Amino acid sequence: MDRxxxxLSACFFHPDGERKAAPSKTLLWIEQSTAHWLMSEGALPVMVPSFSGETFRGGVGVEDYARWLDGLVMHGGADVWPGSYGEQPLRPEWHGDRVRDEYEIALVRAFSAAGKPVFGICRGLQLINVAHGGTLYQDLRTQKPGALVHRDADAYDLNFHEVDILAGSRLAQLLPPGRHKINSVHHQGVKGLAPGFEVEAVSPVDGVIEAIRHTGGPWVAAVQWHPEFHRPELGVIDDTPLLRDFLQAARAARTA
Incomplete structure (x- = not known):
């Protein structure tokens, strides 16, 4: 099979000079669950390394990976740096990861320019929104009145709430329309939707945006929940159609 x-965009672990146990060099890693989610439909996940830093050398660039690979999945993980959407961090712990933002924004732009589909998960949705000119709530609990608990540190991926799939959206063609159970592992969220995007799902209690899609041009879509964590026995929605739709777009891009 021609797989x-x-x-997969990398997660970053940066050196910390104040902690003796911390690594002295930047580490790049991916979540096993995300790689296995892609492999469940026969795809080969490939971590894309960074293209900056004191150890970077050689002529390999982000465009080389965008040409070689068939699509891109944006990982969850650290907060987006508020400076990426024109704000200052309201608290030190919401500073985010500026280096990772710059790396992932370059990835989104390169893959879209190459005509390859981009799918975002959790932080991936937030980063995609910011990369296209949108803004974020730095903290839903303190900035959005009436917000649900979208992140419970103890429950982690076993923190659930309902989501409404909006009628008429592409997502409603892939998943049963109406209300469904999803996991929730984020404290930030979309505040201002990026131009050229539409909302495909919302939290019915507080209106938090849970899924977005680009309305024209390159194939770009994202969800705020973690489909790679969903286990059917917990009563959550089956996200397999989302993965298949993304991979179908990747296959189409390969043969275009």
């Missing part, structure tokens, strides 16, 4: 090659 699809799908890029």
């Amino acid at each position: 699809l090659r799908i890029g």
Whole structure:
């Protein structure tokens, strides 16, 4: 089988000079669950390395990976740096990861320019929104009145709430329309939707945006929940159609 090659944006672990146990060099890693989610439909996940830093050398660039790979999945993880959407951090712990933002924004732009589909998960949705000119709530609990608990540190991926799939959206063609149970592992969220995007799902209690899609041009879509964590026995929605739709777009891009 000619398997699809799908890029995974890396998570960063930066050196910390004040902690003796911390690594002295930047570490790049991916979540096993996300790689296995892609592999469940026969795709080959490939971590895309960074293209900056004191150890970077050689002529390999982000465009080389965008040409070679068939699509890109944006990982969850650290907060987005508020400076990426024109704000200052309201608290030190919401400073985010500026280096990772710059790396992932370059990835989104390169893959879209190459005509390759991009799918975002959790932080991936937030980063995609920011990369296209949108803004974020730095903290839903303190900035959005009436917000649900979208992140419970103890429950983690076993923190659930309902989501409404909006009628008429592409997502409603892939998943049963109406209300469904999803997991929730985020404290930030979309405040101002990026131009050229539409909302495909919302939290019915507080209106938090849970899924977005680009309305024209390159194939870009994202969800705020973690489909790679969903286990059917917990009563959550089956996200397999989302993965298949993304991979179908990747296959189409390969043959275009």
